[in-house]
Amino acid sequence: MADLKPIASTAVPILPKSPVVADRPLSTNQSGPGGPANSSPLNRRSMADVDLDSRQNKDDFLKALGAGTGSAGSATAVKENVDIYVMPKEFQKHNRVVSGGNKSGMVVMVMGVVLLLVVGGGFYLFFFQAETFKNLMAAFSSNQPANKTAVVKPVVSPVAPVTPPATAETSTMPIMSPLEIYKAFNEAIAVANFYEDYYQAVAKYGSENLQAAVKADKAIVELSPESAQKKLNEIKLNTPSLTDAQASFEILPDAKSATVKYVLVDGASSGTIDMLLENEAWRVNNEAWTIKPVIKTPEVYKPCEDRDSDQLCDKEEALLGTKNDSVDSDNDGYSDGQEVINLYNPMGTNKLVESMAINQYRNPELAFSVLAPTKSDKWKPVSSGSTEGSVTFNSDDGQFFQVISNLNASKESVDQYYLRIMDAGSINESQRIHGDNWDGIWTNDGLKVYIEDVKKKRIYVLQYGPGEGKTLDYLHLFQAMVKSFVAL
Numbered sequence: 037m038a039d040l041k042p043i044a045s046t047a048v049p050i051l052p053k054s055p056v057v058a059d060r061p062l063s064t065n066q067s068g069p070g071g072p073a074n075s076s077p078l079n080r081r082s083m084a085d086v087d088l089d090s091r092q093n094k095d096d097f098l099k100a101l102g103a104g105t106g107s108a109g110s111a112t113a114v115k116e117n118v119d120i121y122v123m124p125k126e127f128q129k130h131n132r133v134v135s136g137g138n139k140s141g142m143v144v145m146v147m148g149v150v151l152l153l154v155v156g157g158g159f160y161l162f163f164f165q166a167e168t169f170k171n172l173m174a175a176f177s178s179n180q181p182a183n184k185t186a187v188v189k190p191v192v193s194p195v196a197p198v199t200p201p202a203t204a205e206t207s208t209m210p211i212m213s214p215l216e217i218y219k220a221f222n223e224a225i226a227v228a229n230f231y232e233d234y235y236q237a238v239a240k241y242g243s244e245n246l247q248a249a250v251k252a253d254k255a256i257v258e259l260s261p262e263s264a265q266k267k268l269n270e271i272k273l274n275t276p277s278l279t280d281a282q283a284s285f286e287i288l289p290d291a292k293s294a295t296v297k298y299v300l301v302d303g304a305s306s307g308t309i310d311m312l313l314e315n316e317a318w319r320v321n322n323e324a325w326t327i328k329p330v331i332k333t334p335e336v337y338k339p340c341e342d343r344d345s346d347q348l349c350d351k352e353e354a355l356l357g358t359k360n361d362s363v364d365s366d367n368d369g370y371s372d373g374q375e376v377i378n379l380y381n382p383m384g385t386n387k388l389v390e391s392m393a394i395n396q397y398r399n400p401e402l403a404f405s406v407l408a409p410t411k412s413d414k415w416k417p418v419s420s421g422s423t424e425g426s427v428t429f430n431s432d433d434g435q436f437f438q439v440i441s442n443l444n445a446s447k448e449s450v451d452q453y454y455l456r457i458m459d460a461g462s463i464n465e466s467q468r469i470h471g472d473n474w475d476g477i478w479t480n481d482g483l484k485v486y487i488e489d490v491k492k493k494r495i496y497v498l499q500y501g502p503g504e505g506k507t508l509d510y511l512h513l514f515q516a517m518v519k520s521f522v523a524l
């Protein structure tokens with residue numbers, strides 16, 4: 037039986053060691069084509085699987101196989117060719133348990149159906165009732181009682197909270213304090229160019245009493261533009277700028293009037309303003325100022341940077357495209373400054389209006405035309421008024437040129453006008469300037485000129501504002517603008 041050893045050594049010990057006799061052969065491999073009906077790998081066993089250590093069992097086994105032939109040799113032949121199919125013990129046992137459990141099967145089926153319903157319901161909630169699903173999940177996670185989780189919260193759309201409608205009382209309460217109202221009134225006066233601007237400020241912020249007083253004045257004040265201007269100047273002079281002033285206000289016990297108090301930075305000037313509550317808003321009724329006399333010192337302006345000393349500032353050269361290190365940028369024998377003041381283009385043979393920054397600005401309503409740097413997007417004109425009014429050309433660095441145009445109903449001469457407005461005693465000949473159809477007078481600081489057309493229809497004021505920097509960066513362009521002025 038030594039020839040069986042190699043076979044045994046290659047056997048795969050899948051199945052439990054047990055006496056072969058315990059596993060009854062279910063069938064043999066004698067049935068020819070088609071093979072055994074029950075040949076699944078689970079229960080397929082061969083001779084190799086037989087426990088060869090148990091000689092007695094093996095011999096019995098072989099004897100049983102070889103019973104038909106009656107010889108040991110035929111038994112050996114059989115062992116080479118026969119497969120034995122056995123159902124493993126555990127499997128047989130297991131099958132016995134299952135086959136006997138019809139009741140358990142029913143329980144499993146019912147549980148399956150219940151599970152299916154639960155899972156299906158969950159899917160439905162998740163996909164079609166997302167809000168409810170979230171609420172349920174939130175309720176579960178916060179361990180709320182079941183009856184609370186069933187409450188579906190209303191869906192809140194993400195819109196701004198609705199503010200309750202204001203009651204009649206709050207909607208008519210004054211929004212600005214007496215101090216804020218007076219401040220706005222004071223600022224409106226500070227930026228007023230014409231008496232009409234002051235009149236509008238009173239209409240907006242003044243009490244009925246103040247409005248009536250100003251209305252009575254208006255007819256007299258507006259007899260001529262000069263008298264209106266003079267009145268405005270007077271008002272502006274008597275209404276100090278409130279920068280750095282200390283201010284406070286007090287609403288009086290009747291709740292219908294208030295007092296605003298100012299102490300100016302000089303410590304000696306102060307103001308008391310009476311305010312009244314009219315039509316549910318604070319109004320300026322009366323103001324009284326004690327103003328310390330100011331000794332006027334002429335404004336000090338710094339000359340501009342002019343690196344090549346050609347009478348054209350560096351900023352002007354940048355605007356016009358000339359060289360700030362060359363006196364004669366276009367090399368035609370005339371200096372840059374000379375060309376600009378005589379209205380020629382310092383970068384070519386043409387007139388100044390051909391320059392890259394200069395336009396001919398015309399305003400038929402205000403009846404004038406000038407050369408202005410509006411071809412450059414750094415300078416923008418702002419117009420106000422129609423028959424009378426002003427145009428301001430603002431630079432992007434806080435400086436401006438301005439032309440004011442007033443009707444001259446009383447045919448006042450420009451000399452009279454100048455002497456009256458400037459409160460001056462005389463005019464130097466050096467102050468005079470003339471155009472093709474106008475006569476003008478420069479102020480002594482060289483930043484303003486009063487112009488009258490030869491028909492005395494209008495008085496124009498042209499002025500240059502160097503801004504906070506107080507540097508005369510565009511003085512030559514302003515002088516050129518004045519020179520180019522035409523009364524229409």
Ligand SMILES: [Ca+2]
Pocket residue numbers: 342343344345346347348349350353360
């Ligand atoms: Ca220069």
Ligand SMILES: [Ca+2]
Pocket residue numbers: 363364365366367368369370371372375382
């Ligand atoms: Ca030149």
